[in-house]
Amino acid sequence: MKNNFLDELTAGASPTNMQIGYFFMRIMLGVNLFFHGFMRIIQTGGVAVWEQPMATTFEETFLPMALVHAFLYMIPYIEVLLGAMTLLGLYTRWALLAGVSFYVILMFGHTVRQNWAGVHIIMHYGFYYWVLLVLLGQNWLALDNRRAD
Numbered sequence: 001m002k003n004n005f006l007d008e009l010t011a012g013a014s015p016t017n018m019q020i021g022y023f024f025m026r027i028m029l030g031v032n033l034f035f036h037g038f039m040r041i042i043q044t045g046g047v048a049v050w051e052q053p054m055a056t057t058f059e060e061t062f063l064p065m066a067l068v069h070a071f072l073y074m075i076p077y078i079e080v081l082l083g084a085m086t087l088l089g090l091y092t093r094w095a096l097l098a099g100v101s102f103y104v105i106l107m108f109g110h111t112v113r114q115n116w117a118g119v120h121i122i123m124h125y126g127f128y129y130w131v132l133l134v135l136l137g138q139n140w141l142a143l144d145n146r147r148a149d
Contacts, residue, residue, distance in 0.1 A: 019140035022132070026086060026139070029128055033099065034083025037076035047076050061112045071105075078102055089142020093133070100129040 015023075040050045051072045058068045082102060085095035103125050110118035139145070 015140045016138075018135070019138045022135050022138035023141045025128070026089060026092070026132055026142070029099075029125075029132065030083050030085075030087025032083070033079050034087055037079025037081075037083060040076040041080065047073055050076070057113055057115075058109070063109075063112060071109075075106075089139055089144050090147075092139050092142055092144050093136055096129055096133050096136070100126060100133070103129065 040047055043049055051069065054072055055065065055068055058065065082095055082099045085091055086099065103122050107119055107122045107126075110116075110122060
């Protein structure tokens, strides 16, 4: 008879402090990213309430406004998807690689607008993603560990 998930968690050695720390860092990044997008989607008026004023900050840049609008509308949905995957530890490596790539694109937008404070914040996220990627072997409590590859 197959053990249930809780039996597997409590069987054998306890998780290391590194594994517990990794778990909480992954959870915090996932919750942060997920709710960035989720709250923009469910707010009264939907994504447009956030997207419209954000798009105006790109009007004086060289970027085509049709592309700006399309990407800005996609951002909350990308955040929800990548945040949920990170939160759950599902395809964690791919979620982290997609997440850091997403932030590189966001950094491009901030540099085009010369929003250096925004670039500074994105650099922090880059560091968080780097830590999670480098320590991926510590990914203890994750759906990845339940998947058959």
